[in-house]
Amino acid sequence: MASLAVTMKGQITLRRDLLTHLGIKPGERIEFDKLPGGELRVKAARPTGTIDDFIGRHAGKARRPLTIEEMNEIAASGWAGEE
Template sequence: MTSLAVTMKGQVTLKRDLLQHLGIKPGERIDFDKLPGGELRVKAAKPVGTIDSFIGRHASKVKKPMRIEEMNEIAASGWAGEE
């Protein structure tokens, strides 16, 4: 078990090996779930896409009219955080 110190501001810094275990990279977010008995569950937050990033990422790929299946595939990959 890893022990971490709490700063005067109430902050805790997770060590690199813990972040790697969670699959967290700089700039990504972490979710905490409160459990009974004063425990927390820590997990990597799922990426949340925006419509702007979706449009910007795929605007240059549109060369001809697309079928609905192609649009659905692009939408699914955009919201899943894939590039």
């Protein structure tokens, strides 16, 4: 079991191997669930969105038809919460 130090501000830093295990990349978020007995469950936050968010975000930006690769890249960045 890994142990982490808590700073005076109440912050912790997760080691890279823990982040890799969770599948977390820089800029992504982590969710915590409170469990009985003072335990926490840690998991990667998976953003949710709607097709309206996707369409509204990219409306009017393309002057030519997009390739399937470009569409996939846009979709992946939207689900990753990137602007």
